Amino acid sequence: MSVNNLLSPQGGVCGRDEKSDCIAEIYAFDHLEIKIHSKVEKFFKEQIENTIKTVLKENGIKTAKVILKDNGALDWVIRARLECAIRRAT
Amino acid sequence: MGIINKLGREIPEEANGKKLIPFKGAFSRKPQEKTVGRKIPIPKKPHEKKLLKSIREAIEKCGVKDGAHISFHHHLRDGDYVVNMVMEEIKRMGIKDVVLFPSALFPVHKPLVEMIEKGIIRRIEGSMNGPVGDACSHGKFHDICILRSHGGRVRAIKAGDIHIDCAFIAASAADEFGNATGVFGKSRFGPLGFSLVDSQYADKVVIITDNLVPYPCHPFTIESTNVDYVVKVDSIGDPNKIVSGTTRITRSPTRLKIAEYAVRFLDEAGIISDGFSFQTGAGGISLAATKFIGDIMRERGIKASFVLGGVTKLIVDLLNEGLINVLLDGQLFDEAACDSLLNDSNHIEVSVELSYDIHSKGCIANMIDVAFLGATEVDFDFNVNVNTHSDGLLLHGIGGHQDAAAGAGITMITVPSFRNRLPILKEKVTTVTTPGETIDVVVTEMGIAINPGRKDLIKKMKNSTLPIMSIKDIYKKIIDITGKPAEPAFKDRVIALIEYRDGTIIDAVREVSE
Amino acid sequence: MKDRLRRTRLYIPGNNPSIMHNIAIFEADTVILDLEDAVAPPDKDAARILVKYALKNVDFGKTEKGVRINPLNTPYGKDDLEMAIENECEIIFLPKVENASDITNIEGYLGKREVWLAPIIESARGILNAPEIATASERVALLCFGAEDFTKDIGAERTREGKELFLARQMIVLAAKSAGIQASDTVFSDINDLDGLINETKLAKSLGFDGKGVIHPSQIKPIHEVFAPTEEEIDYAKKVLDAFKEAEEKGSGVVALGRKMIDKPVVERAKRIIKLAETMGLLKKEN
Numbered sequence: 001m002s003v004n005n006l007l008s009p010q011g012g013v014c015g016r017d018e019k020s021d022c023i024a025e026i027y028a029f030d031h032l033e034i035k036i037h038s039k040v041e042k043f044f045k046e047q048i049e050n051t052i053k054t055v056l057k058e059n060g061i062k063t064a065k066v067i068l069k070d071n072g073a074l075d076w077v078i079r080a081r082l083e084c085a086i087r088r089a090t
Numbered sequence: 091m092g093i094i095n096k097l098g099r100e101i102p103e104e105a106n107g108k109k110l111i112p113f114k115g116a117f118s119r120k121p122q123e124k125t126v127g128r129k130i131p132i133p134k135k136p137h138e139k140k141l142l143k144s145i146r147e148a149i150e151k152c153g154v155k156d157g158a159h160i161s162f163h164h165h166l167r168d169g170d171y172v173v174n175m176v177m178e179e180i181k182r183m184g185i186k187d188v189v190l191f192p193s194a195l196f197p198v199h200k201p202l203v204e205m206i207e208k209g210i211i212r213r214i215e216g217s218m219n220g221p222v223g224d225a226c227s228h229g230k231f232h233d234i235c236i237l238r239s240h241g242g243r244v245r246a247i248k249a250g251d252i253h254i255d256c257a258f259i260a261a262s263a264a265d266e267f268g269n270a271t272g273v274f275g276k277s278r279f280g281p282l283g284f285s286l287v288d289s290q291y292a293d294k295v296v297i298i299t300d301n302l303v304p305y306p307c308h309p310f311t312i313e314s315t316n317v318d319y320v321v322k323v324d325s326i327g328d329p330n331k332i333v334s335g336t337t338r339i340t341r342s343p344t345r346l347k348i349a350e351y352a353v354r355f356l357d358e359a360g361i362i363s364d365g366f367s368f369q370t371g372a373g374g375i376s377l378a379a380t381k382f383i384g385d386i387m388r389e390r391g392i393k394a395s396f397v398l399g400g401v402t403k404l405i406v407d408l409l410n411e412g413l414i415n416v417l418l419d420g421q422l423f424d425e426a427a428c429d430s431l432l433n434d435s436n437h438i439e440v441s442v443e444l445s446y447d448i449h450s451k452g453c454i455a456n457m458i459d460v461a462f463l464g465a466t467e468v469d470f471d472f473n474v475n476v477n478t479h480s481d482g483l484l485l486h487g488i489g490g491h492q493d494a495a496a497g498a499g500i501t502m503i504t505v506p507s508f509r510n511r512l513p514i515l516k517e518k519v520t521t522v523t524t525p526g527e528t529i530d531v532v533v534t535e536m537g538i539a540i541n542p543g544r545k546d547l548i549k550k551m552k553n554s555t556l557p558i559m560s561i562k563d564i565y566k567k568i569i570d571i572t573g574k575p576a577e578p579a580f581k582d583r584v585i586a587l588i589e590y591r592d593g594t595i596i597d598a599v600r601e602v603s604e
Numbered sequence: 605m606k607d608r609l610r611r612t613r614l615y616i617p618g619n620n621p622s623i624m625h626n627i628a629i630f631e632a633d634t635v636i637l638d639l640e641d642a643v644a645p646p647d648k649d650a651a652r653i654l655v656k657y658a659l660k661n662v663d664f665g666k667t668e669k670g671v672r673i674n675p676l677n678t679p680y681g682k683d684d685l686e687m688a689i690e691n692e693c694e695i696i697f698l699p700k701v702e703n704a705s706d707i708t709n710i711e712g713y714l715g716k717r718e719v720w721l722a723p724i725i726e727s728a729r730g731i732l733n734a735p736e737i738a739t740a741s742e743r744v745a746l747l748c749f750g751a752e753d754f755t756k757d758i759g760a761e762r763t764r765e766g767k768e769l770f771l772a773r774q775m776i777v778l779a780a781k782s783a784g785i786q787a788s789d790t791v792f793s794d795i796n797d798l799d800g801l802i803n804e805t806k807l808a809k810s811l812g813f814d815g816k817g818v819i820h821p822s823q824i825k826p827i828h829e830v831f832a833p834t835e836e837e838i839d840y841a842k843k844v845l846d847a848f849k850e851a852e853e854k855g856s857g858v859v860a861l862g863r864k865m866i867d868k869p870v871v872e873r874a875k876r877i878i879k880l881a882e883t884m885g886l887l888k889k890e891n
Contacts, residue, residue, distance in 0.1 A: 014650045019510070020622035040511050042481050043575030072510030075573060076661040077621040080654040087649065343821040347629045535629050571625065571663075 012089030169331030217487030241446025268317025340374030349378035371400035455497025472526030628665030726750035
């Protein structure tokens, strides 16, 4: 895992706007802001938020702007897309 | 403040000025004494004309006023023009507070939402779909709406729980005296079984057709003895949306697997044998299951004594092959089915009263060996929800679910384990449509659960290699993958009631909180 | 296991999560999470990470976990390989293999891990070098044929009867069988043509192939049915195993069926046939 957590201002995007997938975007920011737009927000908002926070923590990222557009993606898919977005942003 | 019914659901004590009876069990309620009658009509003079110039004239002549109770059938499905045409005219005439009794509604009926918001329609009893259900869930109706199954709607009409002032019956062919049918004509749709009871009990009956034929229209389902007026219009619906060109079996591997498991289960339980019967629909899994059953029947040289549908080309082909003796048709979905109904004497139209009415001396559902049904949710007690999604929005009618489940020898719920990350299995369903005591087997691609009450089935399947497990174990498997969803929030206001086929209230639907 | 059942190897696009959670239901013998042809260059990194998580989180049931990596001489190959072997991939599919060195180059990365290699031969040179590819490493377990690229490579036209592929197919089988490993035929791309699929699979079986490539789950059951052992094969296998048991009980090193001597590969094949027959429900499990 990358210890270098310097996110570029252009950020990174990964994923597809398709069923069971999601699009994760991450940008350098001065505090932690997480925005989630999901078909299943009413049911899984807290879980999705926790997943995002966990991935950020694993990557040593303390501040960032994260936007997730979700189409019912399972937890591991969200992790994969966010991890990829982070790599693309570093 | 409300009553808790047998399933632990809280329902109000009364709705729309009437006292409510809580659900007590699938076969527990004693019916009312007698069916209701209607006024004996003033005799028509010989050759007296029934043909009117317009829908407006029909509405006027039928005396439709503020607060009128009006009914429609749904045989035209999403291709229907009639409901919107009649309601548009009612709106233009300044009539309001109408109570609607459709046998079902579809997305095409979206224009009703505006009328609901304006109070032209005060409530709907029967069935709702899509945009109208959504409007109901957001509290837009003046009254509490009531959802009924196909059989329950018939019961309610016969018992007088519903009084219909005027029934508007769309027909693809009719004569000017009022004999009407749906089996031929440019807008043909097959049986007219949903409207039979309306024609017998409504105060006034209007046939709306785009195909006037010389007297007598034949064959006919609706009899002129029950018809007051006939109106001809240019078109009653969009033929492309009324019946489809072809209905295809699903290609989805998940759905195919579920169908495969369901049919293997029946086979291992010894149900698929010469002379057995089943009910099917047009849903993807249902069609696939029908195909697999057909394959087995063909291979072993056995025949089904009858099939109740939901008729599509697939079943018609099995009928033609000689694998089914008789096809009983409550509604059909494609061109091939339509042709078959018209031409094959072993393909018979049946009314919904005959198929599903609990207050009868036995309906077809009571004779069926297997029914394949769907669900939006199923819970640990095997209660099934088909009306709301997990977010609490009212998006579907009941259809024949409660009726088929109560009557069938084995009721199988065939569903994927989750849709869009949302598990189909839950500890408690958001809304109860059909009680668990009438549900026997739940089949998902992750596992099969047998209702603990069916000790006979559990015994038969003891040595099966199918993934049979407790419903809680299937649930755990699903949650491991999806995570456990949060519960939706509701306001206190009850906006709709789910009525069981015997007239008791099985659950209440509350306004969504957003 | 090196020679486990591989009647079907199902390709699943590596950047598409929606079908991945169903892998166990498909009941393919092997699933290939594809990072090569199914993924466009801008998505290669995203697919690699998605496949990493899929390997760790998806239920594969009885299905073998496979990944098709990009060739090592692309910018993606090494990272693909590293990801696959670090995440319990069981068999690695190598596209466009042309000589033994393609295999030995990979070996260096594999260390002591138990992971099989499945070279996909898709060119004229690859076909001619098939014998050396099949024996390049103990890890090579399955030799695969890719007809689409092969036909383009030799400038021929793909036909229904596949005359243009006959020699190539036979070379794959000869190379594989003389090396004691399995051979897998190319995919059948018309997913609506069931009869065509069955015919081509029957041809592959008769040529000695052990399995076939699959691009849609609906092709799996028909292919498994074609590879099902016949009644004669099952009867013969039973006789062989009875003879083997007898020899064991007698303490004899020689297994004889009538006047014929049965050597080890035949016994192994008989065991496999019985096991396959039991798995497919053609035979009740006995000891």
